[in-house]
Amino acid sequence: MDWKVFLEMAPSGGMTYLGWLGSGVVWTLTVSSFAWIIASLVGGFVGVARTTPVPWLRAIGTVYVEIFRNVPLLVQMFLWYFVMPEVLPKALGDWLKQDLPNALTLPFAAQFSLWELTAAILCLGLYTASRVAEQVRSGIESLPRGQTNAGLAMGLTLPQVYRHVTLPMAFRIVIPPMTSEFLTIFKNSSTALTIGVLELTAQSRQISEYTFKTFEAFTAATLIYIVITLTVTFAMRALERRVAVPGFIAQAGGH
């Protein structure tokens, strides 16, 4: 074993192999965080849409979930990156492939462009949104129907019932399953390497190819992934405790 390999200068980027690893971490965190923002916003809306009594909203939600959930993530990566610019109007497609990459140079010796980054974030975010939507939907549906009735009976409108009654409780109920989705997004962000985003997994592979220190390279990646996911787990547990309702015991399926 030779851990000192990380202190050697890498062939590009003007940094050590440790620098490459660090760059990988930065892009893993970047892709995952932006994708998570998209996933929770879109997933939240789609999940709520599927619980409303409005038929066309439910239909849109169902179609969204079934499309994004049922196509392999890797295939979706390729669709966003290779296929989307071709099916869009030519001017827009060209802009994505030619102008967006030059819009700004990414920092941290990125070796890829804003277009790869955007495609990866959109793909991972919208895919995860379909999974988040299902968690949100089941969270809302696990609340007793009587809660909605009680809100309506006092004269709240349906949007007010969602805002003040259903969603605050559903939010608390879905924290544990959301933690698991949040962890998955960090792990799934490694698929971005297939469209050229040099995130943590890609950098480890690169280090291993240049140095033949395969064991060290992937052990480092493994440890870093574990540190990231444990941090997320602890943060989500803290959030769970912070918003816990006094005296409320999660009652799957209601009374």
Add this chain to the structure above:
Amino acid sequence: MTDPQSPMIDLRAVSKWYGAFQVLTDCTTRVKKGEVVVVCGPSGSGKSTLIKTVNGLEPFQKGEIIVNGVSVGDAKTDLPKLRSHIGMVFQNFELFPHMSITDNLTIGQVKVLGRSKDEATQRGLKLLDRVGLIAQKDKYPGQLSGGQQQRVAIARALSMDPIAMLFDEPTSALDPEMINEVLDVMVDLAKEGMTMMVVTHEMGFARKVAHRVIFMDRGAIVEDCTKDEFFGTARSERAQQFLSKILHH
């Protein structure tokens, strides 16, 4: 307000189906201002469904319901506005678990009636005091017993200054020793002249304060008579059977 002689709640030949299954059949009855009407009947007889049609929580397909002069089934009716005048108490209390007791009492007043937070809190706490739970104002529903939660739920409904109250089996989910604390609050309300429609099996409550008793079976109103008639000479065989079952055990 409408003509004092016209009924507060007026159900005219209300029918409802779940698919092909008819849950309500031609239900017709009236509740006058200040009247206390108890609705009873075996489980599955449609009493809860009937009471929920009154404030539009359950849609119905035929007939008409007029509450305080407003047609509930009319698509143009502002249902939230209508509901804000009709208090409702549920079998499972349905307090909002993530809100303190005080917030439970004020949310409707603030969001629906547009009262200021201060005014709403004052009104809410006064009613909380009335149901004997002022000491619990900062607690959460999960920290209260069932009987206490239901008393808060009644105070919450009253905080909206309702013109009538609907009770959907308010004591059915309670442990026996807690039933009376809730019934006491309801008896007081009835004595003050609140218009009440109460789905319950508590025949003691019916005897004490009801003006009329409605007996339902298989989605239809079988008996609709004064309390004395009901407990004296309930005419239908089904009602007699029902009474003998719940009064002698």
